[in-house]
Amino acid sequence: MNALNLTRSLAALMAAVLLWAAGPAQAQDAAALRARHASLREALASNQFQRPLVLESTQNSNDLKGDVYAVIEQPFAVVAPALQTMDQWCELLILHLNVKHCSTAGKAPNEVLGLAVGRKFDQPLADAYRVEFNYSVAATSDTDYLKVQMAADTGPLSTRNYRLALEAVPLDAKRTFLHMSYAYAYGMAARMAMQGYLATMGRDKVGFSITGKGDDGKPLYIDGVRGVVERNTMRYYLAIETYLGSLSTPPADQTEKRLRDWFDAVERYPQQLHELERNEYLDMKRREVQRQLATAKAAKPN
Numbered sequence: 001m002n003a004l005n006l007t008r009s010l011a012a013l014m015a016a017v018l019l020w021a022a023g024p025a026q027a028q029d030a031a032a033l034r035a036r037h038a039s040l041r042e043a044l045a046s047n048q049f050q051r052p053l054v055l056e057s058t059q060n061s062n063d064l065k066g067d068v069y070a071v072i073e074q075p076f077a078v079v080a081p082a083l084q085t086m087d088q089w090c091e092l093l094i095l096h097l098n099v100k101h102c103s104t105a106g107k108a109p110n111e112v113l114g115l116a117v118g119r120k121f122d123q124p125l126a127d128a129y130r131v132e133f134n135y136s137v138a139a140t141s142d143t144d145y146l147k148v149q150m151a152a153d154t155g156p157l158s159t160r161n162y163r164l165a166l167e168a169v170p171l172d173a174k175r176t177f178l179h180m181s182y183a184y185a186y187g188m189a190a191r192m193a194m195q196g197y198l199a200t201m202g203r204d205k206v207g208f209s210i211t212g213k214g215d216d217g218k219p220l221y222i223d224g225v226r227g228v229v230e231r232n233t234m235r236y237y238l239a240i241e242t243y244l245g246s247l248s249t250p251p252a253d254q255t256e257k258r259l260r261d262w263f264d265a266v267e268r269y270p271q272q273l274h275e276l277e278r279n280e281y282l283d284m285k286r287r288e289v290q291r292q293l294a295t296a297k298a299a300k301p302n
Contacts, residue, residue, distance in 0.1 A: 033167055076169070083244075101128070138165075
């Protein structure tokens with residue numbers, strides 16, 4: 001592999017993995033999350049997504065942070081049980097085109113969720129980068145609050161301190177307010193890999209935050225590292241939404257519905273999220289899902 005291809009491969013891997021990196025997630029209880037919903041009421045009602053969703057990103061020194069806040073049309077009684085176990089998260093995470101495999105191990109409080117993260121095409125698992133997250137349900141109630149946390153100390157190319165947190169509260173009998181947050185710390189190797197990606201494959205890609213208007217009056221969107229994080233934030237939010245939306249379907253049909261619905265969801269934002277054609281994505285993911293199921297079955301004790 002020549003130097004340019006190596007740089008591109010490392011950069012693409014970094015673009016896929018960096019979204020998991022994290023700094024300390026702020027502890028919030030149900031009351032604090034409800035207060036955040038109240039403070040975002042206007043932004044949730046009127047935004048570029050034309051739906052009750054707010055996406056934020058920040059970059060400070062060697063830390064990057066992303067947050068998505070959303071009102072979903074699902075009762076908390078459905079949401080809370082559906083997002084508590086590692087197996088459920090594996091079914092959800094595999095929808096992302098860069099997640100090649102997800103596995104689980106251990107029992108609480110020593111649960112580990114392993115992700116193989118790679119390129120947006122079929123590849124052997126040996127060519128993907130594995131990240132192992134300590135998994136915990138930090139808070140749970142059948143009636144008013146859920147918080148799930150995943151943490152990994154290290155990742156590829158000098159990334160470290162990965163954190164992902166999801167929390168949710170009911171708004172009424174039919175709606176739930178959800179907050180997903182993450183941040184990460186990175187070193188020189190990660191910075192250089194991302195710079196390589198943004199100078200080549202990622203140079204024309206943008207995120208969702210509007211930074212101004214062009215001469216033609218059209219919005220200008222954030223680019224660079226924050227653009228990378230915002231795109232992946234949206235992809236994972238849509239995976240959560242798609243997963244929850246599939247639960248009323250007969251179990252035998254749920255996986256196919258999730259794959260099709262996730263692709264349709266990301267294609268609502270082609271400027272930011274289009275990567276593959278429908279058949280390319282579906283063919284790749286069907287194989288990856290079957291590989292994941294086979295591996296999980298083989299790992300179960302007889």
